[in-house]
Amino acid sequence: MTEARDLLLKIRDLRIEGRSDEDWFPIINGVDLDLHKGEVLGLIGESGAGKSTIGLAAMGYTRDGVRISGGSVEFDGIDLVNAPARVKRGLLGRRIAYVAQSAAASFNPAHRLIDQHVEAPVQHGVSGRSDSIADGTELYRKLRLPNPDEIGFRYPHQVSGGQLQRAMTAMAMACRPDLIIFDEPTTALDVTTQIEVLAAIRQIVQEFDTAAIYITHDLAVVAQMADRIKVLLRGDEVEEADTRTMLSAPKEDYTKSLWAVRSFERTEKPLAGADEVPVVSVRGVTAAYGDTPVLHDVSFDIHAGRTVAVVGESGSGKSTTARCITGLLPPLEGEVLFNGQVLPADYRKRTKDQLRQAQMIYQMADTALNPRRTIGQIIGRPVQFYSGLHGLRLRDRVNELLDQIELDPDTFYHRLPSELSGGQKQRVGIARALAAEPEFIICDEVTSALDQLVAEGILRLLARLQDELGLSYMFITHDLATVRAIADEVVVMKDGRVVEQGGKTEMFHPPHHAYTDLLLSSVPEMDPDWLDRLLAQRGVDNIGDAAVDKM
Amino acid sequence: MSAWLWIIATLLAVAALGWVFRAGGRWVTGNAPRFRDMSYGEAFGFALAAAALAGGTWLYLQPGAVFFRWAVQGFVIFAVAAYLFRELGRLIGTEGTRKLFRQMPLTAAFGILVILVYSFVAIFAGQISLRTVIIVAVVGMILTEIVRRNTGDAAATGFGGLVFAVNLVFVVMYLVGPIAPHGQEQVFELANVVAGGDPALGGNPDFPLGTDQIGRDILSRLIFGAQNTVGIAFVTTLLAFFLGGTLGLLAATLGGWLDQLLSRGVDVLMAIPSLIFALLLMTIAAVWAPQTGIPLTYFMIVIIAVIDSTRVFRLARAVGINIVVMDYIEAAKLRGEGLGYLVFREILPNATAPLLAEFGLRFCFVFLTIAALSFLGVGIQPPLADWGTMVRDLAAFINYAQFAPMAAVTPLLAAGAIALLTVGVNFVVDWMLQKSSGLKE
Numbered sequence: 002m003t004e005a006r007d008l009l010l011k012i013r014d015l016r017i018e019g020r021s022d023e024d025w026f027p028i029i030n031g032v033d034l035d036l037h038k039g040e041v042l043g044l045i046g047e048s049g050a051g052k053s054t055i056g057l058a059a060m061g062y063t064r065d066g067v068r069i070s071g072g073s074v075e076f077d078g079i080d081l082v083n084a085p086a087r088v089k090r091g092l093l094g095r096r097i098a099y100v101a102q103s104a105a106a107s108f109n110p111a112h113r114l115i116d117q118h119v120e121a122p123v124q125h126g127v128s129g130r131s132d133s134i135a136d137g138t139e140l141y142r143k144l145r146l147p148n149p150d151e152i153g154f155r156y157p158h159q160v161s162g163g164q165l166q167r168a169m170t171a172m173a174m175a176c177r178p179d180l181i182i183f184d185e186p187t188t189a190l191d192v193t194t195q196i197e198v199l200a201a202i203r204q205i206v207q208e209f210d211t212a213a214i215y216i217t218h219d220l221a222v223v224a225q226m227a228d229r230i231k232v233l234l235r236g237d238e239v240e241e242a243d244t245r246t247m248l249s250a251p252k253e254d255y256t257k258s259l260w261a262v263r264s265f266e267r268t269e270k271p272l273a274g275a276d277e278v279p280v281v282s283v284r285g286v287t288a289a290y291g292d293t294p295v296l297h298d299v300s301f302d303i304h305a306g307r308t309v310a311v312v313g314e315s316g317s318g319k320s321t322t323a324r325c326i327t328g329l330l331p332p333l334e335g336e337v338l339f340n341g342q343v344l345p346a347d348y349r350k351r352t353k354d355q356l357r358q359a360q361m362i363y364q365m366a367d368t369a370l371n372p373r374r375t376i377g378q379i380i381g382r383p384v385q386f387y388s389g390l391h392g393l394r395l396r397d398r399v400n401e402l403l404d405q406i407e408l409d410p411d412t413f414y415h416r417l418p419s420e421l422s423g424g425q426k427q428r429v430g431i432a433r434a435l436a437a438e439p440e441f442i443i444c445d446e447v448t449s450a451l452d453q454l455v456a457e458g459i460l461r462l463l464a465r466l467q468d469e470l471g472l473s474y475m476f477i478t479h480d481l482a483t484v485r486a487i488a489d490e491v492v493v494m495k496d497g498r499v500v501e502q503g504g505k506t507e508m509f510h511p512p513h514h515a516y517t518d519l520l521l522s523s524v525p526e527m528d529p530d531w532l533d534r535l536l537a538q539r540g541v542d543n544i545g546d547a548a549v550d551k552m
Numbered sequence: 553m554s555a556w557l558w559i560i561a562t563l564l565a566v567a568a569l570g571w572v573f574r575a576g577g578r579w580v581t582g583n584a585p586r587f588r589d590m591s592y593g594e595a596f597g598f599a600l601a602a603a604a605l606a607g608g609t610w611l612y613l614q615p616g617a618v619f620f621r622w623a624v625q626g627f628v629i630f631a632v633a634a635y636l637f638r639e640l641g642r643l644i645g646t647e648g649t650r651k652l653f654r655q656m657p658l659t660a661a662f663g664i665l666v667i668l669v670y671s672f673v674a675i676f677a678g679q680i681s682l683r684t685v686i687i688v689a690v691v692g693m694i695l696t697e698i699v700r701r702n703t704g705d706a707a708a709t710g711f712g713g714l715v716f717a718v719n720l721v722f723v724v725m726y727l728v729g730p731i732a733p734h735g736q737e738q739v740f741e742l743a744n745v746v747a748g749g750d751p752a753l754g755g756n757p758d759f760p761l762g763t764d765q766i767g768r769d770i771l772s773r774l775i776f777g778a779q780n781t782v783g784i785a786f787v788t789t790l791l792a793f794f795l796g797g798t799l800g801l802l803a804a805t806l807g808g809w810l811d812q813l814l815s816r817g818v819d820v821l822m823a824i825p826s827l828i829f830a831l832l833l834m835t836i837a838a839v840w841a842p843q844t845g846i847p848l849t850y851f852m853i854v855i856i857a858v859i860d861s862t863r864v865f866r867l868a869r870a871v872g873i874n875i876v877v878m879d880y881i882e883a884a885k886l887r888g889e890g891l892g893y894l895v896f897r898e899i900l901p902n903a904t905a906p907l908l909a910e911f912g913l914r915f916c917f918v919f920l921t922i923a924a925l926s927f928l929g930v931g932i933q934p935p936l937a938d939w940g941t942m943v944r945d946l947a948a949f950i951n952y953a954q955f956a957p958m959a960a961v962t963p964l965l966a967a968g969a970i971a972l973l974t975v976g977v978n979f980v981v982d983w984m985l986q987k988s989s990g991l992k993e
Contacts, residue, residue: 023654086589327886348886356888369879373901383887433883 009077009179009212010036010059016071017054017063017236028054029236031072038179039210043227043244045217045259047452048423050233052216056182059214060097061089077179094121098173102185104165108157115153118172127176140171143208144201163194167201174205181206181213187222191314191479192523199225199525200536218452220259221525224248225532232256244529258454260527265457267464269505270307270489278341279304280441280473281359285335286325295321296497298335303441306467308474310488310505312481312520318497319477323443326475327359339441357387360434364446366426370418376403376429377414383436402432406462424455431462441473448483460487481524485509493517562603570599618957634662646710660983666976672721674778679730685722692719734769736776736937743767747965748958755958762962764946773937774965780932781939782973785919788853789860792918793911796861800868801895801903804876815869818862826859827924834930848933856921860914867910871903905984912981916974923970942966 012034018025029051036042044052057063058074061081074081076097079088098121101107109117115137122133134153141149144167157165166186173181186202187195203226206213215226223230223244230247232239232255240253251257279302288296296318303309311319324330326337328348337344339358345351363369370379381399384390390398400410406428418426427447434442444463448456464487466472476488484491484505491508493501493516501514508517522535574595577587611617612624638661641653653661692715700708734740740763746754747762747770755762761771803811821829837851875881876899884898925931926940934941946963953960 023651083585085585329882329886351888353888356886361883361886363879363883365879369883371878371880371898371902374897386887386889437887 007038008035009038009040010034010214011075012055012059012072013075014072015055015058015069015074017051017058018068018070020066020068025068025070027070027236028067029058032233032236032238034059034231036180036212036214038212040229041206041213041215041227043215043217043223043230044233045220045223045230046233046239047218047454049235051236052218052233053184055233056099056184056214056216059180059182060093060099062093091125094178095125095127095176096179098176098178098181100166100169100173100181100183100186102188104169104186105157105162107169108165110157113154113156114160114168114172118153118168118175121172122175125176133175137171137175140174140205141168143205144168144171145197146171161194163190163198166190166198170198170202170205174209174211177209177211179212181211183213183215183217185217188217188219192481192525193314193519195222196523196525196532196535199532202226203532219525220453221527221531224527224529225525232259248527248529265460265486267487272490272504277304279338280340281326281475282338282341283322283326283335284338286322286332286337287334288321288325288330288332290321290330294497296325296332299325299494299497299499300335301492301499301502303473303475305440305473306471307489308467308476308487309490309492310476310478310484311492311494312478312484313494314479314520316496317494319479319494320445321497322494323361323445323475323477326443327361353387357437358439359441359443360437360439361443361445362427362430362434362447365450366423366430367418369430370426370433372418374417375414376408376416376418376421379418379429380432380436383433387437399436402436405435405466406432408432422455423451424458427451427455427459428462431459431466435466435470439472441475443475443477445477446479447476449478449480456483457486463487481521493520566599566603567596569602570596573599619953630662631658634658634665637661637665646713648710657983659979663976663979663983666972667980670778670782670973670976673731673775674782676725676731677775677779678732678735680722680726682726685719685726688722689719692716732772732775734772736768736773737935738768738772740767740769746956746958747961753958761965762959764942764962770942770962770965773942774939774969776937777939777942777966777969780936781919781922781926781970784849784853784932785915785922788857788918788922789911789915791853791857792860792914793864793907795857796864796866797868797907799861800865801872801899802891803865804869804872805891805895805899811869814865818865821859821862822866827921830855830859830921830925831928831930834925838930852922852925852931856918856925860918860921864907864910864914868903868907871906872899875899875902905987909981909985912977912984916977920970920974939966939970943970 012032014031014033015029016027016031017029019028020026032051032055034042034055044055046052054063054067058069059076059081061074061076061084063069069082072082076092079092081089081092084092108114115134118137119130119133122128122136123130127133128136137153138149141152146152146164146167152160152164152168160168170181170186183202187198190198199222205211213226215223217223227244229241229243231241232247232253234255239255240247240251242252247256248260251260281303283302284300286296286299287294299318299322301309301311311322313319321330325332328344328346328351331346336346339355344355348356374382377396377399380402381395384398384402385395388398399414403410403413408425408428413421413425413429418429421429430447447463448459451459460483463474467474474487476483478484488505491502491505492499493508493514495516501508501517509521511518513521522539525531528534570592574587574590574592577590578584581587608624611620635658638653638656638658641656641661642650644650645653696708696712696715699711740759742756742759742763743765744767745756745759745763747760748755749757749760751757759769759771761769761774763769764773799814803814833855834848834852837855838848840846841848841851881894881898884894889898922931923938923940923943926938927944929941929944931940932938943963943966946966949962950960950964
């Protein structure tokens, strides 16, 4: 079907180098890419695979400290590598547009949305200001933004993240470009919000017959969006095929391993007996930040050796519950019990042993590890603090912990966090929690900042540690695939209340609460027809935030 | 009227030159991207720079432009010295320092060179005692041992080499004797000798930079001035950082009413113009000093340190607040760590880059404040040599600039010494700020 269409973008043997310290090192080692008019190409790979770099190179642009060292990029017959700045200026924004990952960071906070929207058409002389405002409103309506006539006159901070991402897509469409590059447009969004943006992007791309490069690390998302998929690994192309072939019959081992990530699933442990004392018991906790109430009468139990997943969108009070348990935010009402004993509400009033028993692993490993301390110091400090070990015995214990998290002690002991990859940092975070020899660990979105392969490794590690050490986990997440993989019990939260709780199998089978149903149905599946089916099933106005508002 | 015409004509000529330069560049290089994508504004900038350079050359050749010639010569000499210094740094030292010098801009190399030269002059202005040499050697050995225990062998070897070099310099300078040819208080019969050392022009080879109005050697006083002014400024800045840094980080960590109390107190102190406030306090101190028997200089150090610590407090607090919200601080708090561990092990190491950069800037401000106070007559007291006082005492000579450049240069020497250090320190600070912000990326 693609042969009949004209070739729009032709990349041949593209080589890109980046500068680090004093040397140039390769980022892309010869990638070929063809894109026809009206076609959507999905680029997937782990972080550092060079997806975004290729996406930018398709516009003839490189980031600072990066250069195109070889190969060619031709857009509609124009050589973008050697094109004069004047020619590129005429193309960018008009015939090639770019949608960035974080719309919140990409809009200028000082100008209204519509003013930023009309900039490109007016600059390029495509249409006048009033015409493009009218056109923008029309695009907003097409993308089903609420109040399309007014929303453009708001400032970026007055609009939610999902709406902002759709406004950004409308802005990219302003000049009706031939090619749009979407760089992870839904990665920062909640599942329920993501689905709206996906539906909007797909609809508008089809309607205007725009070609697109869709960059993401989420396979299920790319399966909905792309006609063809290209898999990248550290600057090399692994394979390329059309979406259905790629999903059903991947050729390379790496692609197969990417596909297999979602198959990791632990068998659910039976629910604990009623007479068993839970390790942690949250009883009727109500909490507020100042005068803003955040939690309302939250209660659930976590039993020894079990994993309780707390699920909900951002702002639903998941992390606040964790803060109440650790004592960072003393609850207004209710109490937290540890092995049947009431814990003091404020962490400063807790004994060293009480503090030791409950540890935390954080979402962002970058901010969770002190950048100026070595791995040995980071892990060694809690060991020394709680057990008082010194010298060689301390070193032995740290080595033991590093072995447990599958990092080589000799290599990593003296390194700084900045010298580690994201997954390795998260492992160090786990080791720091383990160093205190706790019974209970709170995992706050520990895998959401990681690539799927790496995240799977972390989940497997956590599962193994649980079996070996009999730990209890409270697993905060918004990703239901993670829940399916690791949880025994699930607690669904919305607006600071527990909406539903129960065993995992029970939760994944209907009937459930309307909100749980929405959450479950919004998780993209690896089936290219999933989005079509869902839209047919629920209707365009009954997904995402629109559906949440109706509840 | 004709002046306006001249200016407009010159600008038009430069504009035409810019256009010709860009067009010519395109033609000669066969439309290379460098010239092809050059905007007209950039081309105009090149033309303007060329015109300025031509104008400078013309002025340099004018017989009357003595000071301009000196400035240009000084600039070239400093640039060459900085370049040579950087090349030296690239050859000598450990792998780490060599890499540092390879990436260093010339301005930073110049700044480091100036700081090194000033420290050298300040330390060895007078004859150093044998005790100083021994203390330096012992402290060096202790430091080397500490470094050896805390870091890898490579760093310890490098540090040991540095300590050895410093010790060697101290021993050699102990044997060579003082740098300053005369004492700072020594008064000679010959007053107002002109700089240059040429007897035909009223100079004296014994006093290459001349003598002041009561017959003290200006070269010696300049050298001792480095010791007094720079040394006192350094101590004052250290004190200001100790005060402001500790309180600022404490306010950031604890927050609440302590933060409010300290911050509002600092606001009150900052609301008063600092130089006038310092003058006021110095006047009071001038009365107290003879009564208590404490030298006025000590009062000055404390007063300036307290006033400047308010700025340090604000920076330390702002930096600290950004660090306190990090997850690793939360982890440490939940572990039950004490305040000391939080501030000194978790927060301070992450605040060093901005604080160090501020140290450089603050040092300049303190140094200028001391010079200003001395210039006004309440700072460092005679007979101690001080650059601010020297500028004030010799200021009248600037009137001879037109017909006797050598006589007019005397007040400029001390002023130039102040300017050079300020510029040098700022270059180093800029470089450090750039490095630390680049690392965050």
